[in-house]
Amino acid sequence: MDILRFNIHTPVVCSDKITACIGYFDGLHKGHQQLVRKVVDIAKQNNTIPALITFDPDPWVVVKKLRNIPHLTPMKYRQEIGEQLGIKKWIILDFQEDMANLSYEQFHELVLRPLNISTLVCGYDFHYAHHGEGNVKTLLQQFYFNVEVIDEIASEDEKISSTRIERLVKEGDMEKVTGLMGRVYELCGVVKSGNRIGRKYGFPTANLKLCNSYVLPKCGVYIGKVLVKNQWYMAIINVGHNPSFNYQDNISIEAYILDFNQMIYDMEVRYQFYAYLRDEKHFDGMDELKQQLTKDVASARAYFQKEGNV
Numbered sequence: 001m002d003i004l005r006f007n008i009h010t011p012v013v014c015s016d017k018i019t020a021c022i023g024y025f026d027g028l029h030k031g032h033q034q035l036v037r038k039v040v041d042i043a044k045q046n047n048t049i050p051a052l053i054t055f056d057p058d059p060w061v062v063v064k065k066l067r068n069i070p071h072l073t074p075m076k077y078r079q080e081i082g083e084q085l086g087i088k089k090w091i092i093l094d095f096q097e098d099m100a101n102l103s104y105e106q107f108h109e110l111v112l113r114p115l116n117i118s119t120l121v122c123g124y125d126f127h128y129a130h131h132g133e134g135n136v137k138t139l140l141q142q143f144y145f146n147v148e149v150i151d152e153i154a155s156e157d158e159k160i161s162s163t164r165i166e167r168l169v170k171e172g173d174m175e176k177v178t179g180l181m182g183r184v185y186e187l188c189g190v191v192k193s194g195n196r197i198g199r200k201y202g203f204p205t206a207n208l209k210l211c212n213s214y215v216l217p218k219c220g221v222y223i224g225k226v227l228v229k230n231q232w233y234m235a236i237i238n239v240g241h242n243p244s245f246n247y248q249d250n251i252s253i254e255a256y257i258l259d260f261n262q263m264i265y266d267m268e269v270r271y272q273f274y275a276y277l278r279d280e281k282h283f284d285g286m287d288e289l290k291q292q293l294t295k296d297v298a299s300a301r302a303y304f305q306k307e308g309n310v
Contacts, residue, residue, distance in 0.1 A: 001083040005056075006111070007094040008102075014116040018089060019043040020051035021121040022128075024059065024162075027072035028081045029181045031123070031153040031160035038121045038148060040086040048118045051089035052082050062100050072165060072181075074212040077188065091115060104134030108142045117145040124151050155180060172218040172276040184225075184272040187214050187253065191264045203293050205238075205254040206264060208271055216251060221277045223300045226257050227270040234258040234304055236296045237271055240280035258297060275303060 006012050019042045021035040028036075036052065043050035056075060060066045073081070079090050093099065093111065102110065107129045112120070120139065128134040139147045153160050160180050168177045169185060177185050192209040206226065219240035226235045235255040241248050255271055277299055283289040 001079065001087060002089045003079065004089065004091045005094060006091055006115070008099055008110050011110070011114045013114045014049075014089075014091075016089075017046075017048040017116055017118045018051040019046065019048045019119045019121070020053050020089075020091070020115070020117055022053040023123065023126060025052070025054055025078055025082075026058075026162040027165055027181055028078050028085075029072075029160055029162065029165055030155070033085060033182060034153050035121050035123065035150050036082065036085045036087060038150060042119050042121070042148065046118055049088050050086055051091055051115075052087045053091045053093065053115070054078075055095040056092045057095060059095055059100070062095055062097060068213050070213045070215045072162060072169070072185075072215055074188070074214075077186070081183075101130050104129035104138045107134060108144060112142075113144050119146040119148055121148045121150065124149055166215045169215050169217055172220055172222075174217065174222065174273045175275055178274070184274055185217070187216075187271045187273075188212070188268070190266055190268050193265050203256050203290065204261075205256050206269065208253040208255070208269065210253070211268075216253075217273055217276075219251065220279050221296060222273045223275045223277050223303045224255065225272040225274065226255050226260075227272075228257070228260070228262070228264055228267065232272075233260050234300050235271070236277070236293065236300055237273065238280060256293065256297070258300065 004012050004014075019039050021039045023032065023035070025032045039052070040050045042048075054075075058066075058069050058071070060069055075092075082090060099111065122136065122139065124136060126136060126139075136147075136149050158164065165177055165180050168180070174185055187208060187210060189208045189210040191206045193207070217239050220238075222237045222239065224235045224237040225232045235257045237253065237255045239251060239253050242252060253271065277296060283292065
């Protein structure tokens with residue numbers, strides 16, 4: 001996939017005609033995927049390059065002066081998903097004050113026109129330009145390219161949105177999150193060294209150091225999987241403060257990986273969250289904790305056996 005960065009002071013002019021969707025696309029959930037599929041379909045029909053136009057940094061960083069905004073899916077992994085869905089060109093708009101302050105007419109002229117767009121696909125509620133004054137109506141009024149508008153994509157009579165999915169992640173409803181995203185929720189990072197108490201008692205855990213600012217699932221224990229060296233393993237994942245033996249003020253994320261006994265410190269891994277299992281709780285002793293972990297492991301195996309996803 002070709003990745004282009006676009007700045008209004010040094011614009012990149014696309015030589016090939018593209019069909020593109022536009023938005024921030026955090027999570028690249030099922031609603032976003034409808035836009036992408038429309039792009040791919042139109043691109044096949046009119047022999048153009050299927051593309052996606054997005055923004056970096058998050059527009060809220062510039063517009064609302066926010067910092068360290070947690071996201072569902074960092075840009076790097078959105079690109080992976082987009083490529084799997086058929087996107088051939090990923091265009092990143094360098095979103096700074098100068099771009100944020102453009103009128104919608106200027107946005108058409110200085111940003112969209114140089115991209116050589118044949119058809120632009122957007123959601124019915126897409127807004128852009130200064131104070132969000134640009135919308136579907138203003139896009140349809142310009143004459144540089146065709147516009148296709150996708151109606152609301154809903155599930156259970158509620159719009160599928162990044163905001164809705166964020167709420168569900170924070171509530172720990174990971175199975176519903178999977179349904180709305182079209183894939184299992186992931187956190188990516190590297191394994192950092194811990195205090196190794198779990199290893200001492202036969203339940204070694206891999207502590208995750210996140211590489212990006214993610215929306216975190218609520219504290220508790222989850223049935224999940226961990227990707228190590230291109231292989232997925234069943235796991236029990238704890239999100240919380242380790243109240244029994246190693247309390248931490250900051251939230252830690254650690255996994256006991258089933259049927260696995262390798263040293264993986266500093267390796268890049270991915271944690272998937274399939275289902276909420278139980279609350280995090282304080283145990284009076286290691287024997288009590290081991291008994292609970294044994295039950296948790298049995299629950300995980302039963303879950304994946306039932307799902308046919310061992």
